[in-house]
Each structure stands twice: as C-alpha cells, then as structure tokens.
Amino acid sequence: MKAFIEYVVKALVDYPDQVDIREVDGERVVVFEVRLNPSDVGKVIGKSGRTITAIRTLLTSAAAKNGKRAVLEIIEPEGGRRGGAPAAETPPGRVDEPPRE
Numbered sequence: 001m002k003a004f005i006e007y008v009v010k011a012l013v014d015y016p017d018q019v020d021i022r023e024v025d026g027e028r029v030v031v032f033e034v035r036l037n038p039s040d041v042g043k044v045i046g047k048s049g050r051t052i053t054a055i056r057t058l059l060t061s062a063a064a065k066n067g068k069r070a071v072l073e074i075i076e077p078e079g080g081r082r083g084g085a086p087a088a089e090t091p092p093g094r095v096d097e098p099p100r101e
Helices: 002-012 038-045 047-065
Strands: 020-025 029-035 069-074
Touching: 002 020, 002 029, 002 038, 002 047, 038 047, 038 069, 047 069
Parallel strands: 029 069
Antiparallel strands: 020 029
C-alpha cells in the first residue's frame, strides 16, 4: 500500500524527491503520514479535496482486502499554512467584528 501511495503522490507533485511517506502500523489500523514540499500540498489535496478523497478511497479498498483499516494523513510542514495569518485571527481590514481576546 505504501508503494501505491508513493507512486500516485510522486506523479502529482512538482518535487517528487521531497515526498516522504511513513507507515505507522497498529493492530488493525495502518496510518500513512505523507510529508511533501509546501507548494505541492494543494496538488495532492486537489480541488475541493477530490484528489485526496480518491486516493483515500482506493487505499481503504486495498486495506480492506488485507483485513485492515488505512488512514492517510498529510503532515503540514513546520510553520503551518502558507502565506498569511493563522485561521483563528481576524483578517486585517475587518471592522465589523469586535477584536478577539
């Protein structure tokens, strides 16, 4: 299953050499952690999350054949999201809301 994820993700991204997939095995669950270049995250997620949903669907089917459950996670690089303030902060220029404490 790891080879499948690696093949698909590397085919989608601009920096395939920076793709790192770690497999964390549990009793009945296998977690695949995908780390990649921050500029490639959107390519793997796809529009409205359709690409990552399709990959997860295929992974779930393959895992079920082996009697396991598989989870695919994209691990964001240090520093979180690209370009901008964290989601919890009020965007600059918004005056219709009181400041958050």
